[in-house]
Amino acid sequence: MTDKNNLSPVERIKTGSNGLRGTLKESLLDDFTGAIREDDQTLIKFHGMYQQDDRDRREERVAKKLEWLYSYMIRLRLPGGFLTSEQWASLHEIAENHSTGVIKITTRQTIQLHGILKSHVRPTIQNFNLQHLDSIAACGDVNRNVTCTSNPSESPLHQVVYELAGKISEMCLPKTKSYYDLWIDDELLIDRKTEEDPLYQDRYLPRKLKIGIAIPPNNDVDVFINDIALIAIVEDDRIVGYNIAAGGGLGATHGNEATYARLASLLGFVDTEEKLLKAVYEIITVQRDFGNRSDRKLSRLKYTIDQLGIEGYRNEVEKRCGFALEPAREFKFEQRKDRYGWTRNHEGKWFYTLFVEHGRVLDIEEYPLKSGLLKIAETGNVNFRFTCNQNLILSDIREEDKAEVENLLKEHGISGYTEKASALRKNSVACVALNTCSLALAEGQRYLPVLVTKIEPILEKYGLQDENITIRMTGCPNGCGRSPNAEIGFVGTAYEKYNLHIGGDRLGMRLNTKFKENIGEEEILETLDKLFGIYLQRRYSEETFGDFSYRYLQTQK
Template sequence: MSQDKLSPIESIKQKSDGLRGTLSQSLQDNYTGNVRPDDEALIKFHGMYVQDDRDRRQERAEKKLDKLYSFMIRLRIPGGVITAKQWQAIHEISEQYGTGVLKITTRQTIQLHGLLKHQLSDTIKGFITAKLDAIAACGDVNRNVICSSHPQVSPIFEQIHNYADRISTMLLPKTQSYYEIWIDDQKVYDRSLESDPLYEDNYLPRKFKIAIAIPPTNDVDVFANDIGLIAIIENEQLIGFNIAIGGGLSTTHGNEKTYSRLATVIGFSDNEQDTMKLIYEVLTIQRDYGNRSDRKQARLKYTIDQMGVDNFVAELEKRAGVRLQAPRAYTFTERNDRKGWQQAEDDSWYYTLFVENGVVQPNQKEFLSHLAKLRLSDFRFTCNQNLILGEIATEDKWMVEKLIKQFTIETTVSGLRESSMACVAMPTCPLALAEAQRYLPVLVSKVEPLLVKHDLTNDQISIRMTGCPNGCGRSYLAEIGFVGTGPEQYNLMLGGDRYGTRLNKVYKAKLSEQEILEQLDILFDRYKKEALDSETFGDFSHRKFFT
């Protein structure tokens, strides 16, 4: 690919001096709440996005005021586990800076919104003190590595879960700019110490995501990731991983060259050394062959489809010096989080707190703060945007139960609501065309009576919503998916399976709320009357409308 066709961001990365750009100077600019234009791209590599309150754009424009800029910070938490002390630190930082709202993401971490520019450095220093960081949580690098979240899924859970941190560490950028800019302002004068054989000076063409699934659960939606590792366990021993590559859900309305793609299983690796080599070299191939002209075509899925799977695998095996084995058998039988109280192999207890669309409500936040101060549990974020309180001793369980009652924590929700997911969308996401996080709970409340009407209340039909076609809420992997196309308007997607192994398709386009409810009423009636024995709603829809 010729250099003169590079996208503007490629030039920004190459000239950034190890992702520094002019960020230090931008922080000193007191005439705007934003950073300089090139720094908007670079600040993502430091785990932050520039946002503004879209609800107030018109009001401020009429007053000839600048947009109400703020920042979102997303933490890097491989595998999603933090201590009670770290949760308390996050709680206190959120109370001091930003909107006060804690948001659990679909990638097993947490983010804070509404931070002002002058608060960023103090916020990050607070995180560092708690041994937390936001390095590479965003940007054209490998992002937060996710892993199945509940220890009860396997007696060797911890052994597999530890891979998330090891992979994340291996794939971190080598630049020390994060600490230089945000922590101590001590310049790194010998830049040779930052030599980065993986990312070099141009990083990846686009973001990169890795997930580890531990069957029988696919709570991570493993096939939606650039690399998916599926743990193969025999006789309670990890014998290796099936490796899948090229997943990604993002599309662009009206651009047929963009599409959702599930990762392709390319083989099996039976030892850690080979697995780590293979992971690393998938990134080097994407670095060298990925599209750096058109960011809409820059994800690994397009690189693989352009090269061809067989050619990609041949190049991967050559670079890694590893020969992949034939994939091993596995089965997924669940994707939702295991709700309520569950006991693990070591007799410790785990409690899953339902957090609708990842937005920690005020009573939940107060409950969690009280619990954290008691140091009775760890805190585990799930890819379904919930929170597992883990490693609770039997003798301490009653104290947690007491707090659950004291703070009126909701313990019973419908199967539909439990299986719901939404991206942030309005008012902060600049790409959102419609509501998602704020609207899906309202829509679910209007759909639940239809489930009662058709005697489907206990059916855990997955329902997901995104405010645009970028797929952050993984709506393309839902049995019922909604993709925003404009204000109060959504494509209705059907036919995804319950366990995240089949994409859905557009059933009806550009529907209003009333049209959505009318269509679902008809669909639920047909499902109740025409479904085969044990057929899920997603399988029924796929069979009836797309085969």
């Protein structure tokens, strides 16, 4: 437990925030700046927002003696990643009226809107509220968006874990009503008795906490990168319980060896949903009480587990639960990529998984994706599901409605784009990075598509173009694009410079290793050309690039 005399400044902000209200109301009324007060920049995260600025325009603004062009990113809370067609159509309109217009699908199965000016923040949230959508706890030192498999072939088990994701999300919501009186009602709805929060108290968590649920054999959620990883155990086509793992997290800090990426460790198994919810709750309370509150770089649950030891953490959880966890059950993952194209579920309903490069839903001249999706939503015959690989599933389509959806997909080039995209491109993930992320050291989603275009002919040269190699890029070492567990991972170090990591496995069960440091595009392409050539010559039968790279790295020591 952290010494109360050695708390980080963020801890003071949280405990003195009057239920996460702070001076946000006053900040929003201040028309002299596009920013909000410094302490409020911490508190607004708990409401699902970040203050950002357009980094491409900083020099221009400074030259004109103007403050930075501040704006806000709002992230929805969508456990399991689901919207109705009506909600998608409304989201389209909200994005057009209040943001840059780009709808961003995240690696945590939800939606972000960027470029929202301060005067548009409340109207944006109020419009979301009309569609029964909110951004509560989508950011901040709380449980974040709960992810679960979106693979339609897993139905009806998918529905079970989707509902479980919703229950966990509701269980972990902060009890404060500040979201509603700040953004919806414009009235102080404070009642300290109803705001008492046994889970978060007034301290909340030391850092963010992420939960994911997977159904083997598909690890499409990258379950082991979560603070709490839940793996459904299926017997005779039904879920008989869940393995529970804890301590995942991919963030690190350049030059700080005390920080590192880590995959979750198995704690045990529970055979009922009631026990699962209790175990998840108490894993969180142990982190609340034992997590590091003095150094935020060491505050994630993974560091708490490594401090207490996996046995020590399990023992504390079991003591609080009042029951012992059973030994973890056997399971096997066989893939983690999305299944593109048409799929039919057990009810005879159709699903179409379309490729959305880095989750960016927008219109460009040759590819009107956003307009096409609006037309599809306006039919009222589909639902929208998001994947942790930043893609979109048009779901629950009846047989009699399939032809209409299919025609709209073709008319707007959506199905054609999905079919033509290379295997490498379909297995790529990137974070937002520049121009809005304040932590970015290099490009992410704006550059990886360009780099992939230059890597594709190298793969073709070796006949490797159909290999489903996972390639991921983050603009800094915080890991939002999940590059540490890709077969090829890029971590930004400076503008146009990256660390190149290789050797992660294709299933998300092994982290990669840094191979080259602080290199630019020319050296990246030269290095990959050499590696692909060696891979073609020396690989075992059916050996993935990640497994080969891991083996190759052992020979280089």
